[in-house]
Amino acid sequence: MTADPAALELRGITKRFGAVVANDGVDFDLRRGEVHALLGENGAGKSTLMSILYGLYTPTEGEILVNGEPVRIGSPSDAIALGIGMVHQHFMLVPVMTVTENIVLGNEPAHAAGVLDLREASNRVRELSDRYGLAVDPGAVIEDTTVGMQQRVEILRALYRGAQILVLDEPTAVLTAQEVADLFRVLRTLRESGTSIIFITHKLNEVLEIADRVTVLRRGKRVDTVPIEGQTEQTLARMMVGRDVLLDLDKTPAKPAEPVLRVRDLDVRDDRDLEAVRGVSFEVRGGEIVALAGVDGNGQQELVDAIAGLREPESGSITIDGVEIAGRGVRAATDAGVAHIAQDRHQRGLILPFTLAENLALREYRSPELSRHGWLNVRAIKERAKRLLAEYDVRGGEADAPASSLSGGNQQKVVVAREIEADPKLLIAHQPTRGLDVGAIEFVHKRLLAERDEGRGILLVSLESEEVRSMADRILVIFDGRIAGELPPTASEEEIGILMTGGGTSEAA
C-alpha cells in the first residue's frame, strides 16, 4: 500500500452465473488521473466487471475499494454517490429534451414550490463544458445533435453528478474518425484535471493511442496489467487472444476468372420509396474480392438486398453466370448461386431460439439430403451440423444448443459455415466482421480469402476502410447510391475517404 491509495481498487472479483464464471478472481486498480484501458475479446468479462463496479451486479466474491476505503455498491445510485460515472455504449438520453434537461434528469433542481429551475443547471453545464473543452450547447435538443455530441452529453452528465471515476464502455464504436479524435482530446483534458478513466474496448490501436496502462481480460481472468510503453498491437493481441494473431493477412494476388455477377444500370428504392441505388453497374469475377466501400446509408443495404433477392429493383439487370435474378426472389438468387452473410446476424442471419442444427439448415432444409416429401430428416440435419461445427471451429455449443447461447464470433462462424456450405458462385459478405473480436475477425478474413482462392466471387461490403484495403482486390466506392469510383487496394485511406464523402464536399456524419 502506498501513501496515496488508488482511486479505485477491485480485489479478487469473482462473479458466477450458475455454472458460468464470468469473472474469476479479477484484480484491477485505477490510479488517480490515468486512462486505464480494459481490453478483452467479446465475452472476456469486461462488461460483467464494469456492471459490478456500477452496482448492476453483486459480485459472488471479492471487494471494491474507493480511495482505499472498502465500499459496497448495491445500485447505480450507490456508484454515483461514490463518484463513479458510466457512459454506456447506447446512450440513455431523452431525444426530445434539451441537453440541460437530460443532464438534470433524476435530480431536477426546483424552487420551493416545485417549479423547475433550469437556469442554474444550465450555467453549470456550460461551465463544465467549457472547462473540459466539451463544446456542448446546454440548450440544444438531443435529437438535433450528432452522435459524438450525445456522447459528450453523457460524459457531461457523469461529471455534473460529481464523477471522479469515469467508465466508458466501447465509446468509439459509434463514432466517426473525427469524433474519435475529439473524444480523445476531451479524455486527455479530463485526465489532466485528475479524473480517472476506465476505457473499455477491443480495438488495439485505440489502447495504444489513449491509455496509460492496460488490463487484459481473457475468459473471465485477468491476464496482466501493463504500462502502455513498449506494447504493440501484436503484443496486446497475443495477450488478448492467448496466441499469435495474424494482423496482416498474407494475401496472394487474385486470379480473377470470368465475371460471376453482372449488375447493369440498377435502380433500387428504399423502404421510404426514395431512390437508394441509382444506375449502378459493376461486375464481380470469380476468384476476386470486390469491396464496396462507403459511409453507412449510401445505398449498400438496398444494393445487397436486390442482389440477394430480398428487394425488387425498379429497373436494371442482375445476372449470375448469365442467369437473370433481378426481382425473382431469394430462392431464385440462391438457386443461381448467391449466398449472403447478412449484416445483422441477430435480425437476419440467425434465428436465435433455433438450435445450431436448425440454423445451419436454413438454406438447404429442402434439399433431398435434409428432407423428403416435406418431412425433415432430423438425424441428417444433426449429423451435418456436427460436421460443420467441427469444420468451422464453432465453440460453445453442441448441435442442439440454441444459437442464442453462443458468443458473437461463434454465431458468425455458424452463418459463414451455412453460406459457404451452399457452394455459392457469389458470396456477399455484408459487414462480416462487425462487432467481432480479433480472433473471430481473423477467422472470417482467412475464410473469405480461402473461398476467393476456390474461385468464388466475393462482394465485401464494409464501412471499415482498413478491412476494405486489406481484403479487396478491387475497391468500389459507393456514395449517394452511385459508384463514385474504383480504386486499387493500394489506394490510401484519404483517397477512399474523399470518394466516400462525395469528393470531400459534404461532411461525414
Added chain:
Amino acid sequence: MTDPEVVDPVAAEDITTPAARLASYIRGGGVVVPLLTALIAFFIAGLVVLVTGHNPLTTYNAIFNGTGLNWLFPWTSGADRTAAALNLQQTLIATTPLILVGLAVAFAFRAGLFNIGGQGQYTVGAIVAVYFGSKFGGMPHVLHIVLVLVLACIGGAIWAGIAGLLKATTGANEVISTIMLNWIAIWTGVWLFGLGGPLQNPDTPSVPISSDVTQSAKLPVFWGNPQLQGLHIGLFISLATVVAFWFLLNRSTTGYEVRAVGFNPEAARYSGMSVARNYVRVMAYCGVFAGLAGGLDILGWQFRIATNDVLTSDIGFLGIAVALLGRNTASGTVAAALLFGALKSGTSQRNLDPSIFDPSLATNLTLIIQGLIVLIVSTDVIALRLLRHARGLRRGRAAPPPAPEEAPT
C-alpha cells in the same frame, strides 16, 4: 453493458416476436410456471369462495369429485365409482374439443400469430358437420364419419384461411379479423338454424334447431351408455391429432418454416421462405384443428345445433386459455385441456351438492378461475418472479445476496 455478445440473455436475444418471447419463458420456467399459474388462480378463487361464506377446501373437494377424476383412485367403490365413471366421461367429452381448439391457438402462436378465431372456426366446423351428418343416411358408417370430419376440417380451414389471406395480402391484423370472423360465423349459424332459416329442422318448425345427425355418422361410444352420453371415440381422434401436431411442428418442413417465421420473420424471409404464404398456411392448419373440434362435438354427443348453442358456446375462447396455460406445446395443451374440461364438468349443476356450494355460483367460479388463469398467464412475469424469489431464498442461505439476473448464455 453493451458488448453485443455478453449482455443479459433477454436483451441479447433480440426478441422480435411473441413466439420468441415465449420460447425464452419456457426455457426460464419449464413446467413449473404453468403449474404455479394454475395454483395461484385456484388460490385466489379460493379466497372468493371464502368471501361468499363457504369453505374453499370442501368446495374444491366437491368439484374434484364432480370431475370424476376420483375414478382413478382404487379406493373409490360402489355407487361412488359408478357416479365417478359417468362424471369422468363428461369430463373427457369436454376435454376432447378443448384439446383441439387449444392446438388451433397454439399452432398460430408458434408462427407468431394470435388466433382469436377458434370460436368461429369451431362453429363453421360444427355447421358443416351437422349439415353433411344429417344427409347421406345410407352411407357406410366409417365412410360417412370420415367424410363429415374431413369436410368440417376444410370448413374451419377456409374460415381461418380468410384471416391468414387478409394478413398476407393487406397486412390486416389477424386479431381483429379473426374476432370479426367469429361474429360472422356465429350469426350465420343463428340465421341458418333459426326460425325460417334455410337449414332449420323441417320437422319442428317452431324450434330453432338443425336436423339430427343420422345414425351412420354418429361416433361410436366406447365407454358408458350411448343413450346416456357415453364417451365417444373422438377423444382418440383428438389425441391422435396432438401427435400429428407435434410431428407437423417438429418434424416437417412446414413446421420448420412455421417456427422460423414465428421466431424471426425477417430471418425466415432472408432464408427464402415466403412469410405471407406461411401466414395463410398456418391459419388454415389452425382452422383444421378447430373445425375438427366442432365436427367431433356434433358427431360425438350433440348430434344437432340449436341456435342457443351457437350463441352461448365459449369453447373457442377457452381454447386461448388452454393454449396459454399449455405453453403452446403438444403435451401442455392436453394437460391444460383436461384441467378446463374437468372444471367445466366438475362445477356443472348436476354434480355439486347445494349444501356445499351453490351450483349456479360454482359455474361462475369456473369462469373466475378461467379468467384468473388467462390474466396470470398473460402476466406470467408474476409467476416467474415468485419462482425466482423462491430460488433466491434457497440460494441465499448458502451464498451472498442473490443477483436478480439470469446467467448470460
